[in-house]
Amino acid sequence: MPTPDMPQKAPYPVAVEAGKSYYWCACGKSASQPFCDGSHKGSEFAPTKFTAEESKTVYFCGCKQSGNGALCDGSHQKL
Secondary structure (H helix, E strand, C coil), X not given: CCCCCCCCCCCEEEEECCCCEEXXXXXXXXXXXXXXXXXXXXXXXXXXXXXCCCCEEEEECCCCCCCCCCECCCHHHHC
């Protein structure tokens, strides 16, 4: 599996709305970080769907190394 680009070495705090779906960029090439803008087309990457269960601030992974899917798990602290 190819390694994604790392747009930043910290999470992206985003206020999400309950019931709304968000598409997290898994390739790291999107100009709309942390969300997908289609830059992965032609690669092995695909965006990860995240559906908010409640309205709150969540932290989307910015280093693209999280073991928790689209959400930060602190992996950036080991890079």
